[in-house]
Amino acid sequence: MSRVRVENEVYMMPPHRGFTVAHFLTVADIERSARFYETVFGGHILSLGDSSGAPGYIQIANTWLIVNIGGGPTPDKPSVTLRVPPDPNSVSSFMNIRVADVRGCFECWRARGAEFITEPMEKYGETRCYIRDPDGYIIEVGQSKSAVVYG
Structure with missing residues (x-):
């Protein structure tokens, strides 16, 4: 279960049972994208990621948007490269x-x-x-x- 810390509060990404669908976007700049979704759609920024590569999380209406910079293959997706x-x-x-x-x-x-x-x-x-x-x-x-x- 993903946990996101915001101003000393911890939000747990749903669900508590079953499943939900979140949308992931590869972005050039996490903060710029998060601010766009916050400003235009009234999203609530839960995290802007961190220096170890954690993504940003934005809650928009009844869904979650995950934003992160691109990168090369990782052990869990060895043939996939993410890019804008x-x-x-x-x-x-x-x-x-x-x-x-x-x-x-x-x-x-x-x-x-x-x-x-x-x-x-x-x-x-x-x-x-x-x-x-x-x-x-x-x-x-x-x-x-x-x-x-x-x-």
């Missing part, structure tokens, strides 16, 4: 945030410094737009239309 995407216009995955009011979030988060690729647009039964984080990762922000049923 070399081309921010060529991606294979992205974070997806579902909101109740996409236009309100667009205005609020843009005022907090988020760089949107476009304004919210209608597509596939939803209204959505995308943000770029400091390392070029894209984040989809979408609002489903009430008439759309999934499943």
